Amino acid sequence: MLQVFAMQVTGLDFTEARWKTYLSEERLEAAGRRRVTHDRQLFLGAEVLLNLALERCAPGSVRPAAYRRNAHGKPYLLPPDDDIFVSWSHSGEYVLLALSDLEVGADIQISTARPRDALVRRVLNEREQQVYDAVPDEAGRQKTFYEFWALKESLLKAQGTGFGAPLPEDQGLYQARVLDFRDADYAAAVCCRGEMEDAEIQYL
Numbered sequence: 001m002l003q004v005f006a007m008q009v010t011g012l013d014f015t016e017a018r019w020k021t022y023l024s025e026e027r028l029e030a031a032g033r034r035r036v037t038h039d040r041q042l043f044l045g046a047e048v049l050l051n052l053a054l055e056r057c058a059p060g061s062v063r064p065a066a067y068r069r070n071a072h073g074k075p076y077l078l079p080p081d082d083d084i085f086v087s088w089s090h091s092g093e094y095v096l097l098a099l100s101d102l103e104v105g106a107d108i109q110i111s112t113a114r115p116r117d118a119l120v121r122r123v124l125n126e127r128e129q130q131v132y133d134a135v136p137d138e139a140g141r142q143k144t145f146y147e148f149w150a151l152k153e154s155l156l157k158a159q160g161t162g163f164g165a166p167l168p169e170d171q172g173l174y175q176a177r178v179l180d181f182r183d184a185d186y187a188a189a190v191c192c193r194g195e196m197e198d199a200e201i202q203y204l
Contacts, residue, residue, distance in 0.1 A: 001057075001099070001100055001101045001197070002098065002099070002100045002104070002190070002192060002196070002197040002199045003053065003056075003057050003098070003099045003100070003199065003202070004096070004097070004098050004099075004106065004179065004190055004199045004200070004201045004202065005049055005052070005053045005096070005097045005098075005099075005201065005202045005203075005204055006049075006094055006095065006096050006097070006108075006181070006188075006201050006202070006203050006204070007045060007048070007049045007052075007094065007095050007203065007204045008093050008094055008203075009041045009042055009045040009090075009093060009094070009095060010093045012041065012045070013041070014031075014041060014044035014045060014048055015028075015044075019044075019048055021051075021063060021064065022047065022048045022051035022052060022063065022064055023044060023047055023048060023051075023064055024047065024064045024065075024066070027043075027044060027047045027064075028044070030043070031043050031044050042090040042095060043090075045090065045095040046088045046089075046090055046095050046097070047064065047065075048095075049088065049095045049097045049204065050065055050086060050088060050097055051063050051064050051065055052204050053097055053099055053204070054081070054084070054099070056202075057084075057099055058081060058084060060080075061080075061081045061084070062080065062081060065077055065081060066078040066081075067086070070160055072160055072161055074087075074157065074160035075087070075088075083101065084099055084100070084101065085099070085100045085101065085102060085103050085104045086098070086099055086104070087104050087105045087106040087154075087157045087158065088106060089106050089107045089108045089153070089157075089188075090108065091108045091109050091110045091186065092108075092110035092185070092186065094108055094183070094186060095108075096108040096188055096201075098190050098199075100192055102192055102193045102194050103158050103159070103160070103174075103192070103193040104157075104158055104190065104191065104192050104193070105153070105154040105155060105156065105157030105158030105159070105176075105190070105191040105192075106154055106157065106188070106189070106190045106191075107149075107150045107151075107153035107154040107157060107188065107189050107190075108150065108181070108186055108187070108188040109146045109149055109150050109153075109186065109187045109188075110146075110185060110186055111142060111143055111145075111146035111185055111186060111187045112185050114138070114142055115142065115145050115146075120132065120145055123145070123148065123149055123152070124145070124148055128148050131144065131148075132144050132145060132148070143184075143187060146187035147178045147187045147189065149187070150178065150187045150188055150189035151176045151177075151178060151189045151191070153189075154176050154189040154190055154191035155174055155176050155191045157191070158174055158176075158191040158192065158193060159174065173193050173194060174191055174192065174193055175191065175192055175194070175195065175196040176189055176190065176191035176192075176196075177189065177190065177191075177196060179199075179201055180200070180201070181201065182201070182203065188201070
């Protein structure tokens with residue numbers, strides 16, 4: 001099972017009463033320490049999307065969802081929902097979430113900023129750099145860079161090893177793919193342990 005969801009947070013206020021059942025007290029308290037309103041909305045929107053998705057995929061699940069994090073920050077749902085693996089990401093105006101019955105990672109990147117050459121060299125390996133350099137136009141190279149970035153981060157999230165860990169050349173049991181995102185200014189990817197199922201993004 002693999003389900004992918006996205007939500008645009010622009011114009012939404014997750015402090016309104018209608019969202020209360022989708023947010024934990026801990027998340028609300030942590031959001032209150034964020035000074036920038038947009039950052040606070042993205043932060044709250046991730047947990048709202050998690051609970052909206054669980055409402056659709058696991059109607060008997062506890063809401064708001066309770067979860068713990070491992071030493072590297074990867075979230076794991078607590079019983080009775082611990083048979084569902086989750087991963088979320090937010091960037092720009094969107095929150096992205098993946099649910100699966102196996103380890104999963106999801107990542108979204110706004111792709112409007114031109115990456116500096118030093119960042120390209122640091123993020124891409126030799127093979128990826130060749131693919132990047134072969135793209136004939138700057139806009140295409142820019143999008144390619146962010147797709148590679150999203151793929152790498154989705155893999156690290158699925159593995160739960162943290163962003164400081166080296167990315168293995170051999171992904172082993174994990175499969176990752178770029179998602180068809182409706183907004184061309186974003187790159188999104190999902191990674192799963194085991195054979196990857198086809199998954200279309202469901203926009204909520």
